[in-house]
Amino acid sequence: xxxxxxxxxxxxxxxxxxxxxxxxxxxxxxxxxxxxxxxxxxxxxxxxxxxxxxxxxxxxxxxxxxxxxxxxxxxxxxxxxxxxxxxxxxxxxxxxxxxxxxxxxxxxxxxxxxxxxxxxxxxxxxxxxxxxxxxxxxxxxxxxxxxxxxxxxxxxxxxxxxxxxxxxxxxxxxxxxxxxxxxxxxxxxxxxxxxxxxxxxxxxxxxxxxxxxxxxxxxxxxxxxxxxxxxxxxxxxxxxxxxxxxxxxxxxxxxxxxxxxxxxxxxxxxxxxxxxxxxxxxxxxxxxxxxxxxxxxxxxxxxxxxxxxxxxxxxxxxxxxxxxxxxxxxxxxxxxxxxxxxxxxxxxxxxxxxxxxxxx
Ligand code: NAD
Ligand code: MG
Numbered sequence: 001x002x003x004x005x006x007x008x009x010x011x012x013x014x015x016x017x018x019x020x021x022x023x024x025x026x027x028x029x030x031x032x033x034x035x036x037x038x039x040x041x042x043x044x045x046x047x048x049x050x051x052x053x054x055x056x057x058x059x060x061x062x063x064x065x066x067x068x069x070x071x072x073x074x075x076x077x078x079x080x081x082x083x084x085x086x087x088x089x090x091x092x093x094x095x096x097x098x099x100x101x102x103x104x105x106x107x108x109x110x111x112x113x114x115x116x117x118x119x120x121x122x123x124x125x126x127x128x129x130x131x132x133x134x135x136x137x138x139x140x141x142x143x144x145x146x147x148x149x150x151x152x153x154x155x156x157x158x159x160x161x162x163x164x165x166x167x168x169x170x171x172x173x174x175x176x177x178x179x180x181x182x183x184x185x186x187x188x189x190x191x192x193x194x195x196x197x198x199x200x201x202x203x204x205x206x207x208x209x210x211x212x213x214x215x216x217x218x219x220x221x222x223x224x225x226x227x228x229x230x231x232x233x234x235x236x237x238x239x240x241x242x243x244x245x246x247x248x249x250x251x252x253x254x255x256x257x258x259x260x261x262x263x264x265x266x267x268x269x270x271x272x273x274x275x276x277x278x279x280x281x282x283x284x285x286x287x288x289x290x291x292x293x294x295x296x297x298x299x300x301x302x303x304x305x306x307x308x309x310x311x312x313x314x315x316x317x318x319x320x321x322x323x324x325x326x327x328x329x330x331x332x333x334x335x336x337x338x339x340x341x342x343x344x345x346x347x348x349x350x351x352x353x354x355x356x357x358x359x360x
Contacts, residue, residue, distance in 0.1 A: 001016055001017065001018030001019075001021065002016075002017050002018065002216075002220055003015065003016050003017075004017070004220070004223055004224055004227055005227070006139065006140075006159075006227040006230060006231060007227075007231050008159065008230070008231060008234050009234075011159055013159060013160060013161055013162055013163070014162055014163070015139060015162075015163040015165065015223050015227065016162070016163070016164050016165065017134075017165045017167070017216060017219050017220050017223065018165075018166065018167065018216065019166065019167050019168050019212060019216075020166065020168055021164050021165070021166035021168075022049060022052060022053055022056075022127070022164075022166045022168070022169065023052070023056060025053075025056040025057055025059075025060055025062075027162070027164060028057070028100075028125065028162065028164070029060060029062070031098070031123070031125060031161045031162045032062065032098050032123075033096040033098070033123060034094065034096045034097065035060075035061050035062045035063060036062065036063045036064075036065070036093065036094065036096075036097045036098070037057060037062055037063070037064055037065070037097065037098045037099070037100050037125075038064075038065040038066075038067055038084075038087065038088055038091070038093055038097055038098075038099050038100065039053060039054065039064055039065070039066055039067065039100045039102050040067040040069065040084055040099060040100065040101055040102065040103070040107060040110070040111040040114070041066075041067070041068055041069070041101075041102040041103050041107060042068065042069045042070065042071040042072075042103050042106070042107055043068055043069070043070060043071050044071045045071075045102060045103045045104075045107070045129055046066070046068045048129075048169075048172055049102060049129065049169065050066060050068070050102065053100075053102060053127070054066065065087060065088070065091045065093060065097075067083070067084055067087040067088075069083055069084070069107070069110070071106075072106065072260075073106055073146070073259060073260060074259075074260065075106070076106050076109065076110055076144075076145050076146045077145055077146055077147075078145060078154075080110065080145075081110055081113065081114055081145050084099075084110065084111070084114040084118075085114065085117075085118065088114075088118055093118070093122075094119075094122075095118070095119040095120075095121070095122055096122070096123070097122055098122065098123045098124060098125055098161070099111050099114060099115040099118070099122055099123070099124040099125070100124070100125045100127060101124065101125070101126050101127060101128075101138075101160075102127045102129065103128075103129050103130075103133070104128065104129055104130035104132065104133045104137075104177075105128075105130065105132055105133045105136070105137035105138075105264075108126055108128060108133050108137050108138050108143075109137060109142070109143050109144050109145070109152070109155070110143075110145055111124060111126075111143075112124055112126075112141070112142075112143030112156075112158050112160065113143040113144055113145055113154075113155050113156055113158070115143075115158060116143055116156040116158035117156075121158070123161050124158075124160050124161065125160055125161055125162045125163075125164065126138035126139075126160045126162070126163045126164070127163075127164045127166070128163065128164075128165055129169045129170075129173075130170075130173055130177055130181055131170055131173065131177070131178055131180075131181025131182065131184075131185070131215075131219070132177070132180055132181040132184055132264070132265055133181075134165040134170075134181070134219050134222075134223075135181060135184050135185050135188075135218070135219055135222035135223060135226070136181075136184045136222070136226065136243075138160070138163045138165070139163055139223055139226045139227060139230065140159075140226055140227075140230040140234075141157050141158055141159035141160070141230070141234065142155065142157060143155050143156050143157070143158050144156075151251070151254075151255075151259070157234065157235060163223075165219055165223070167212055167215050167216050167219065170210060170215060171210065175301070176263060176266075176301075177263065177265075178208065178210070178301075179208070179265065179266070179269075179300050179301035179302050180263040180264060180265025180266055180269075180302075181265060182204075182207060182208070182218075182265070182300040182301075182302070183246075183265035183266065183268045183269040183272070183297070183300065183302050184222070184265060184268065185200065185207075185218050185219075185222050186200060186269075186272065186296060186297060186300060187243070187245050187246060187268065187272065188221065188222045188225045188226070189338065190245060190272060190276075190293065190334060190337060190338065190340065191225075191242050191243070191245045191332070191334075191338075191339075191340035192225055192229075192242070192338060192339065192340065193221070193225065193338055194336075194337055194338030194339075195338075196221050196225075196338075197296075197337055197338055199217075199221075200218070200296060201292070201295075201296055201299075203217075203218075204296065204299045204300060205299075207300075208300070208301065226243065229242065229243060241330060241332065241342055242332055242340045242341075242342070244332050245272060245275060245332040245334075245340050246268040246269070246271035246272035246274075246275050246332075247268055247271060247332070248271070248318055248329060248330075248331055248332065249267075249270070249271030249272075249274040249275060249306065249318070250264065250267035250268040250269075250270070250271030250272075251267070251271075251317070251318070252271075252309070252314055252317035252318045253267040253270060253271060253306055253307060253317075254267045255317045256307060256309045256313060256314075256317045257307060262303070265302065266302055266303055269297045269300065269302030269303055269304065270297075270302070270303045270304060270305060270306045270359075271306070272293060272297060273290075273293060273294055273297060273304050273305075273306070273359050274306055274354060274359055275331070275332060275333055275334060276289065276290045276293040276294075276334060277290055277354055277357060277359045278331065278333055278346060278350065278354050279333040279334040279335070281350050281353065281354065282333065282343075282350070284333065284334060284335050284336065285334055285336065285337070289334075289336070289337050292337065293337070304359070305359060305360065306359060306360050307360070308360045309355070310355070311351060311352055311355040311356070314351070314355050315351070328344050328345045329344075329345060329346075330342050330343070330344050330345075331343045331344075331345075331346055
């Protein structure tokens with residue numbers, strides 16, 4: 001097991017990454033102010049891992065309140081959030097009861113937001129069970145639910161007390177979800193670490209075969225980079241925006257196709273190809289650089305071509321992105337492979353070409 005620290009101005013928490021961590025409750029116990037937890041999970045993850053965690057905790061005298069939500073992004077809303085509050089209040093949970101998120105990013109985001117709200121703030125712990133959640137959503141304290149008019153529009157910055165990333169839990173993850181998580185891993189290489197990018201090119205087969213050492217290294221390097229960036233800019237006033245590489249395009253793909261058709265990571269994969277193509281159009285990347293990006297994303301089992309919406313629809317969907325500031329879309333592009341920059345706005349002619357080019 002390795003442990004990273006996320007250090008913020010007024011808090012600091014450990015991120016443990018390793019194998020068999022779900023059974024090592026001694027990692028959790030010191031973080032519980034009282035011996036009571038609510039384990040929030042869903043009806044897919046609960047049959048796999050809930051009983052194991054509950055048994056371990058209860059054997060150490062911790063009372064566990066199970067909260068099993070319906071699975072899926074479609075349920076990341078007020079109605080489902082309220083089920084968490086129903087369960088907490090129904091069980092007389094206190095302000096010091098710790099909420100444990102046991103699941104992917106949907107469970108992590110909802111549990112974190114519930115913890116931020118419950119009695120004005122209860123402690124919470126992330127046990128991410130998807131690769132995407134391990135490398136991205138469980139770290140950094142962004143929590144949210146969706147509104148019918150926009151994804152993640154209602155939420156809070158609220159940091160966990162602990163992140164426990166157990167590689168073994170990825171064994172049951174569907175192939176498509178694994179690839180979606182790899183998209184976010186590739187993102188870190190592209191935005192800030194050319195050596196890691198080269199490592200990913202050399203080790204993609206191992207990652208997709210779930211080689212334990214390769215997975216652990218990928219999660220570790222991703223979390224290191226996320227922790228470093230969030231440590232500099234918790235509330236996304238600057239450098240944290242770089243983590244949105246591929247996401248402005250990706251969110252437009254998700255919205256344009258209707259949420260749920262492509263997984264988030266798939267849309268980010270194709271979105272990173274567009275970001276690379278736009279960077280080439282600005283003269284920052286070479287054709288060979290773009291080809292490297294395309295080859296790697298394809299090797300990860302992700303789509304490299306975006307849907308053909310037409311430029312007007314692209315602009316409309318990108319206009320709804322949270323990265324829009326005073327009407328200007330802040331694109332995250334690549335100065336070179338391994339170095340992302342914020343680019344406020346792009347020339348209309350470039351966007352026209354981009355959205356009718358070979359990457360569409
Ligand atoms: P998810 O939570 O929907 O999980 C994907 C699927 O895998 C679900 O069906 C889930 O039940 C299942 N699953 C989870 N763990 C499993 C396991 N170990 N074995 C088998 N099946 C398992 O999706 P996700 O990709 O983990 O997360 C996406 C969500 O994360 C989105 O809502 C997105 O907005 C959010 N997100 C948040 C942040 C952040 O900073 N807070 C960052 C990125 C993404
Ligand atoms: Mg993402």
